[in-house]
Amino acid sequence: MTQRTLRRWAPYLYLAPFFTLFALFWLGPIASSFWYSFTSWNVSGAAPFVGLDNYRALFTDPRFLKALRNTLVFWAFYTAIMVSMALSAAIVIHATSVRFKGFFRASIFLPVTISMAVVAIIFEMVFARGTGLLNLLLTGVGLARVDWLGNRDVALYSIILVKVWRAFGYYSLILLAGLAAIPKELYEAARVDGASWWQGVTRITLPLLRPVLAFVMIMSSIWALELFDEPYILTGGGPADATLSITIYLYQHSFQFMRLGYGSAVAFTLTAIIVLIAVIEKRVVDRDN
């Protein structure tokens, strides 16, 4: 092998270990799972081919449609609330007049570091019907108790509350980093021109923060659509499927009902939904740019 040939192939050889492992442990299982989504594999040896039956069954299963609705409602409310809160927190903490920035940054990030098991215990105490903190506050001001996790009309929004509490600190820090990259001179120049604080936010901050905001929106959308931990631990997907997400539905069918072929079909359907929403969000942001 000549030196020239070696130099030409060297980059590929350096990348080869990664891509080999990537193909073996990522692409391979995905391709295999895609195949299984067209079968009725249920753990025992054979995986009979059933064509599109799994996908057809999916869209006629009332539980899947319920899970789809819940997931989309969760995504819409969670993303809107979380991004608004994260942006507001980032703007406030970034303001030059605010002191002890480090303390506030650490405080809002703390929920991100807490394990879901601990979060579940905390929020069981917050949401408990009789002795929970929220209901003690409500009854203390003369209002009626709310069954935060047991009422079908409320449970999903309780889960949104938990998820926002857990996540907004993380996204706040990302937005804070984006804010720090905006040159201060722009704000000074705007002040000289007589711009108000609000005009500074809408004419300078938001436009220049757009790429970071787009990243936050897309990442939080992906995580929202993959919702599993919070409803699984707090409500098990109940009451009566009121907090059933697509991932919980996938988990039930794959691991509890042992319908691995059908579960694969659910997984790919969810992937398609996530990709579709991410692409739409990216296009909206790029178009505005």
Add this chain to the structure above:
Amino acid sequence: MKQAARLVAALGLVAAFATVQAQGNVEYWCWTEHCAVAQALKPSFEAQNPGHTLVITELGPWDLHDKLLIALASNTGAPDVALLVQRRFRQYIESGRLLDVTDDFGTLEEEYPPSVWEIVTANGQIYGLPYDQNPGVLFYRRDLLEQAGVELPIETWSEFVEIGRELTGDGRYMTWQFVPGGGWGVAFYTMFLQSRGGNVFDADGAVIRNNELAADTLCFYQSLGDIALQTENNSPDFFVALKEGNLLTYANPTWGLYRVKQLAPELSGTWDAQPWPLWSEDAEPFTGAWGGNVVTIPAQSRNPVGAKAWVEFLAASTEGQSQVWQVGGLVPAYQPTLATDAVLQPDPFLAGTVIYEQAIASRTLPVFNYFNWAQAETIIGNHIDRMFAGDYATCGAAWNAIEAELAATFQ
């Protein structure tokens, strides 16, 4: 070249050693108190089975079931022995990936109650051994019920409800009920159904249609809502009610008492146990089960000899099964154990009551057919939650909806 050959030879030796080592190991997957049982038995097992080393791997119960499923599906990575919950076991049998132990354990059938033996068998073959049985017991606050002038024991469920209606109020409850319950709520409901000799599926796995007993039991279950503290599983409301003396009874297997002891040790001496009430004075002396486990050997076990030795030691010896009671707090499935001193010890928390003699021995567990139970449990649990939310005009209508969906799903 010589160096490469030496390296290959060394690697070969290491691999051979690892294989031999693995063949001497018996890897056992279990969770919490069951792993504590295994740890207590490990020295004795290894002394009686030289050449076999018990390797205990503790996992969360549902984590264990998930990982075992993956191992069985991929035909790699399974332990030598796994502990599984009884109500999900049939699905694992149907995977075709468990070791048939009929020739090894077929003669043990008479040593187990039919209700738990049935669970480890399919088509005349045996795929594991029952580990425990979880018969329901009525634990109660003796001091509070005696204070209220209640005549003990409570003989029937109608008596129970009557007493409950008199005593429930001002933050005090006769019993506890999972609402919304999901799978946990279904487990509580099926305790009542099983204790009436009822079933959801017949012995062949077909949904029982026009199941009046199940419908009537659901109506009874609904009526308990008038006298029950209704909370989700693990709700702080339950802990508070327990500790403040606002929960008068606790209808549960013995693991429920274990929970009370952990949460409220200060209540020692105030609780007692009695048999599961009857459905009428001349009803069969049945109780219902909640939980229960089996031990099984995946067909891919690398040490089937050691695995069978461990299964037999754990589930078919009085030594093993005594620890299930003493360390695990669970009623042994292996019946010879029930006559030993280990099980007949007075419980200081219950002011010296011998639970087995006083509350369990007089009841039997009828057979309950768990088919596709994970999915059936989800269907039943959703409808029960909807019933308590007022979606159905009557409890009978709720059962009809359950039956229709079960039949449509499992036709």
